[in-house]
Amino acid sequence: MFFANQFGKYRAIVISVAMFIFLDTGVLGLNFYISSQIAADAVNVNLAGRQRMLSQKSVKALLEYRYERQQGQSGRAAYEEMAGAIQLFDRTLLAFKAGGETLDTTGQPIYLPAVETPKAISAVDQSLTIWEPIRTDFNALNKGGGDMEQLLNRLVSSAESHNLTLLKLMNDLTNDLEAVAKEKSETLRLIQASAITLAILNFFLILFHFIGQLRQSDSIAETARKETTEILQTVREGLLLLDNNLIIGTQHSESVRAIFGDQEFAGMSFRSLLHNLVVGRDMSTTEEYIKLLLNEKVKENLIGSLNPLTDVEVSLPAENGGYSVKHLSFRFNRTIEDGHISHILVTVMDVTETIALRKALDEAQQSNGLQLDALKNLVHLDTRTLADFLRETDIALHEINDTLKDEAADPQGYNAKLQNCFRIMHRIKGDAGALQLPQVVQEAHQFEEQLQSLQKMSGLQGSDFLPLTLALDAFLRLISDLQEVSDILKQVQPASSAPASSVSEPEATPAMPLPLAPQLALLDREPITQLAERIAEEQSKEVNVIFDTDDDLALPDQQRSLVQSSVIQLVRNAVVHGIELPEIRVLADKSPVGRILVRVRQQEDGLRISVRDDGHGLDLDAIREQAHSNGLYDQAELESFSRTRLMGLIFHPGFSTADNVDEHAGRGVGMDLVRSNVNKLKGRIRIGTQAKHHCEISFLIPVAASMPSEEVDVMNTQSDAEARV
Amino acid sequence: MSKSKEQDTIEVFIDSVSHFYQQMGLAEMEIGVPYLLDSNQPIVSDFTGIIGISGRHRGCVYYTCPKAMLSYILIALGEKDVGPEHLGDLVGEIANTLAGNARKTFGSDFMISVPVVLQGEPDKVSLPKNTRCVVIPTKWKYYQSIIVVALE
Amino acid sequence: MKRLMIVDDSMVIRRRISRAHGLDAYEVVGTAEDGANAIELARETLPDMITIDLTMPNMDGTEAIPVLASICPNARILVVSALSDKATAIGALASGAHGFLCKPFTDEELKSALNELAED
Numbered sequence: 001m002f003f004a005n006q007f008g009k010y011r012a013i014v015i016s017v018a019m020f021i022f023l024d025t026g027v028l029g030l031n032f033y034i035s036s037q038i039a040a041d042a043v044n045v046n047l048a049g050r051q052r053m054l055s056q057k058s059v060k061a062l063l064e065y066r067y068e069r070q071q072g073q074s075g076r077a078a079y080e081e082m083a084g085a086i087q088l089f090d091r092t093l094l095a096f097k098a099g100g101e102t103l104d105t106t107g108q109p110i111y112l113p114a115v116e117t118p119k120a121i122s123a124v125d126q127s128l129t130i131w132e133p134i135r136t137d138f139n140a141l142n143k144g145g146g147d148m149e150q151l152l153n154r155l156v157s158s159a160e161s162h163n164l165t166l167l168k169l170m171n172d173l174t175n176d177l178e179a180v181a182k183e184k185s186e187t188l189r190l191i192q193a194s195a196i197t198l199a200i201l202n203f204f205l206i207l208f209h210f211i212g213q214l215r216q217s218d219s220i221a222e223t224a225r226k227e228t229t230e231i232l233q234t235v236r237e238g239l240l241l242l243d244n245n246l247i248i249g250t251q252h253s254e255s256v257r258a259i260f261g262d263q264e265f266a267g268m269s270f271r272s273l274l275h276n277l278v279v280g281r282d283m284s285t286t287e288e289y290i291k292l293l294l295n296e297k298v299k300e301n302l303i304g305s306l307n308p309l310t311d312v313e314v315s316l317p318a319e320n321g322g323y324s325v326k327h328l329s330f331r332f333n334r335t336i337e338d339g340h341i342s343h344i345l346v347t348v349m350d351v352t353e354t355i356a357l358r359k360a361l362d363e364a365q366q367s368n369g370l371q372l373d374a375l376k377n378l379v380h381l382d383t384r385t386l387a388d389f390l391r392e393t394d395i396a397l398h399e400i401n402d403t404l405k406d407e408a409a410d411p412q413g414y415n416a417k418l419q420n421c422f423r424i425m426h427r428i429k430g431d432a433g434a435l436q437l438p439q440v441v442q443e444a445h446q447f448e449e450q451l452q453s454l455q456k457m458s459g460l461q462g463s464d465f466l467p468l469t470l471a472l473d474a475f476l477r478l479i480s481d482l483q484e485v486s487d488i489l490k491q492v493q494p495a496s497s498a499p500a501s502s503v504s505e506p507e508a509t510p511a512m513p514l515p516l517a518p519q520l521a522l523l524d525r526e527p528i529t530q531l532a533e534r535i536a537e538e539q540s541k542e543v544n545v546i547f548d549t550d551d552d553l554a555l556p557d558q559q560r561s562l563v564q565s566s567v568i569q570l571v572r573n574a575v576v577h578g579i580e581l582p583e584i585r586v587l588a589d590k591s592p593v594g595r596i597l598v599r600v601r602q603q604e605d606g607l608r609i610s611v612r613d614d615g616h617g618l619d620l621d622a623i624r625e626q627a628h629s630n631g632l633y634d635q636a637e638l639e640s641f642s643r644t645r646l647m648g649l650i651f652h653p654g655f656s657t658a659d660n661v662d663e664h665a666g667r668g669v670g671m672d673l674v675r676s677n678v679n680k681l682k683g684r685i686r687i688g689t690q691a692k693h694h695c696e697i698s699f700l701i702p703v704a705a706s707m708p709s710e711e712v713d714v715m716n717t718q719s720d721a722e723a724r725v
Numbered sequence: 726m727s728k729s730k731e732q733d734t735i736e737v738f739i740d741s742v743s744h745f746y747q748q749m750g751l752a753e754m755e756i757g758v759p760y761l762l763d764s765n766q767p768i769v770s771d772f773t774g775i776i777g778i779s780g781r782h783r784g785c786v787y788y789t790c791p792k793a794m795l796s797y798i799l800i801a802l803g804e805k806d807v808g809p810e811h812l813g814d815l816v817g818e819i820a821n822t823l824a825g826n827a828r829k830t831f832g833s834d835f836m837i838s839v840p841v842v843l844q845g846e847p848d849k850v851s852l853p854k855n856t857r858c859v860v861i862p863t864k865w866k867y868y869q870s871i872i873v874v875a876l877e
Numbered sequence: 878m879k880r881l882m883i884v885d886d887s888m889v890i891r892r893r894i895s896r897a898h899g900l901d902a903y904e905v906v907g908t909a910e911d912g913a914n915a916i917e918l919a920r921e922t923l924p925d926m927i928t929i930d931l932t933m934p935n936m937d938g939t940e941a942i943p944v945l946a947s948i949c950p951n952a953r954i955l956v957v958s959a960l961s962d963k964a965t966a967i968g969a970l971a972s973g974a975h976g977f978l979c980k981p982f983t984d985e986e987l988k989s990a991l992n993e994l995a996e997d
């Protein structure tokens with residue numbers, strides 16, 4: 001299995017090494033073979049040499065034997081020597097001829113192969129031809145009998161005549177055998193040398209090829225290592241590997257150092273890395289979690305939500321020596337090798353900034369606190385006026401909440417809700433404008449804008465109101481913040497410093513307790529004048545508000561505020577819709593400064609409050625057109641309307657002839673508010689107008705309605721009120 | 726005007742309840758016009774599932790509805806036993822859904838308690854004092870129920 | 878067709894799982910409302926897949942899981958629970974479950990969790 005897998009990679013080296021071994025063994029084998037051949041050849045050459053010696057020895061012994069016999073001696077020793085030499089010669093020569101056994105120089109039997117070269121064969125054959133008669137004669141001599149003398153003489157003469165020839169033949173044989181042996185050994189040496197050369201070449205091939213390959217793979221590995229290091233050094237996340245004993249591996253990203261401080265991580269346990277950062281049960285939970293990841297049975301995708309270390313708040317040593325609080329987020333992933341989980345890759349992210357940013361964003365959204373500018377505005381106000389306004393606004397906002405709460409599932413119901421909210425909010429905005437509370441005006445303006453975007457929405461649903469409900473909550477919070485400020489102001493502002501707005505009312509006695517402060521004038525003039533002047537300025541108009549009221553007149557708080565807010569709307573309406581631009585006024589032979597007269601009169605049947613401007617009067621055609629384009633009535637109906645009824649349309653909810661929607665006009669809510677206020681006061685509205693000349697809108701508060709039973713005491717004459725003190 | 730975080734939070738709760746209805750294969754729930762409620766006077770119906778929230782935001786969220794509605798739903802689901810145990814189970818699961826979705830959406834910003842089911846017992850609903858809560862009226866068939874989000 | 882057993886003390890959740898859309902590949906072979914009943918039911922039905930809650934009366938999920946795993950060793954066990962205590966959930970998984978699904982879940986989430994478990 002291992003070999004099959006790895007063979008591909010190392011194929012070349014395996015083949016090369018096998019070749020090397022093969023060549024080496026070949027050379028070794030050859031060596032054996034050559035040495036054995038050389039040894040065999042040496043024996044041949046030796047024995048051939050011995051034949052030379054034997055031929056001479058036998059001739060010498062023969063001559064000695066004859067001499068000794070001629071001397072009459074037995075010649076036994078010479079004969080024995082001759083017979084031995086002849087027999088050995090004969091035996092060896094026959095072995096050279098056909099292959100056979102003979103005795104070597106030590107007398108041991110040895111096998112000789114037949115000679116093979118033509119030279120040697122002919123030498124042996126010629127020797128045999130010469131030798132045969134000699135052997136025959138010797139054999140006869142050896143047998144004995146016959147004429148020994150004659151036989152011996154013949155042998156001697158034959159030996160003498162052939163001695164040299166035989167010696168030469170044996171010499172030739174020896175020389176030839178020597179030459180063959182030399183040739184053979186040279187060939188074998190050549191082969192051996194080639195094999196050794198090949199083996200050496202192969203060795204160098206292996207050496208160079210593999211050194212090259214090793215170098216190449218080393219450089220690839222080095223590049224890869226550099227890249228890995230580079231990645232590990234630059235990546236922002238802390239990356240490290242855990243083995244299945246939760247021990248940290250050798251490599252990790254540089255950020256790990258930045259997060260956990262400078263130390264040796266390799267070989268450290270994960271637990272000691274998190275020592276002090278994650279403690280107690282959390283640590284064991286984390287370890288359990290990692291073990292789950294190491295468990296092949298459990299699905300990695302299905303346990304991500306259980307990671308206990310998604311947000312860890314830690315105190316880490318900072319560069320400047322102290323400690324800094326950081327938020328770390330850990331992620332754990334399996335690394336798979338050969339289809340098995342080999343390690344857990346831990347990714348550590350510093351999410352401190354993200355979390356801080358989120359927190360800051362939350363806080364920015366949550367802090368709806370008062371701005372300094374708003375506070376400055378408050379200080380200028382009469383505390384009582386402010387307190388009244390805030391109390392009424394609070395009530396009004398709760399009224400809006402009640403409106404939201406009222407059950408109404410159908411779209412018509414929703415629209416009615418919106419209309420009602422509009423009316424209330426518009427009054428708040430008017431009052432706030434009059435008191436110069438820009439923050440409240442702004443809040444109210446935004447609320448109105450939300451209301452309007454809801455009105456435009458088709459298929460309005462309950463959930464669409466949620467932003468509105470939340471805006472209402474924010475508004476209520478603003479008011480309660482302002483109330484707190486107002487309470488503080490009440491304590492710091494001496495009652496005597498009653499504001500300039502109440503010049504027309506009697507000076508308050510400092511000794512008087514605040515809740516039972518002196519009877520207020522029916523109208524708070526200052527805010528009305530200021531509002532008129534501010535709007536006029538914004539619209540590039542000039543205006544002068546004149547009050548004609550009886551300072552003795554008074555109403556209970558609730559009614560007074562209804563009258564006040566109605567007058568504010570009427571004055572606003574007069575500036576926006578009545579008074580012309582100065583240049584137009586001049587052309588119409590009027591003073592460039594528009595004049596608005598606010599009058600309060602005690603009549604027999606009640607109090608009449610009127611607001612009259614010397615502007616261009618009501619434009620009935622414009623009203624008709626607007627009513628038509630608003631879809632309130634069709635053309636024919638409008639034609640049939642009386643003048644009075646037509647004029648009455650300006651009090652219709654949502655009716656407005658102003659071109660642009662701004663803070664002051666155009667939503668068609670102001671006059672609707674007046675009507676609603678007057679209804680609450682059980683009064684009646686009257687409109688008088690003359691084109692290009694004036695417009696006067698007044699309402700009468702009947703005596704009965706202006707004196708609700710529970711309020712009688714308070715709203716009685718000034719002297720009565722004083723009497724109660 | 727951008728959607729505020731507060732609005733997102735409340736919408737998560739509204740969506741939780743309406744998804745619950747959807748996933749149980751029930752008719753769609755209608756959402757009414759949300760309004761404010763003084764936290765000193767909590768409104769509860771017959772059955773209430775309530776989850777407490779602590780951490781960076783504190784308070785609670787609850788869903789309360791009449792018994793008749795729960796019985797109707799159980800019957801619609803094919804359950805014959807409409808005893809208080811099963812009714813409570815149903816409200817409990819709605820509260821569980823609220824808790825789970827809040828955990829998923831807000832992560833560690835919200836620490837959310839295990840839901841508690843109440844039968845009546847308005848005095849056991851403790852809302853953070855002196856804050857206004859947002860009440861989201863809902864309607865299923867002809868039954869009214871409400872989601873109340875009270876966060877400081 | 879994989880044979881699915883649902884274990885949860887809440888009737889609503891049992892119904893919720895058995896009625897979830899897109900689970901055509903699973904046949905609900907039984908439901909149990911606590912660990913003890915689940916074990917009995919598992920012996921009878923030998924399910925391929927089990928969804929199990931952790932907090933239940935009588936015998937909770939953490940106790941029941943190892944027993945269920947020994948009764949049907951080839952069954953895939955999915956813990957379906959609210960994420961109120963990660964340590965308990967991790968412990969339950971370590972005792973023989975194969976995956977975790979957080980309550981509340983959508984049909985899609987349930988389906989992909991079961992499919993992932995059924996894969997091998």
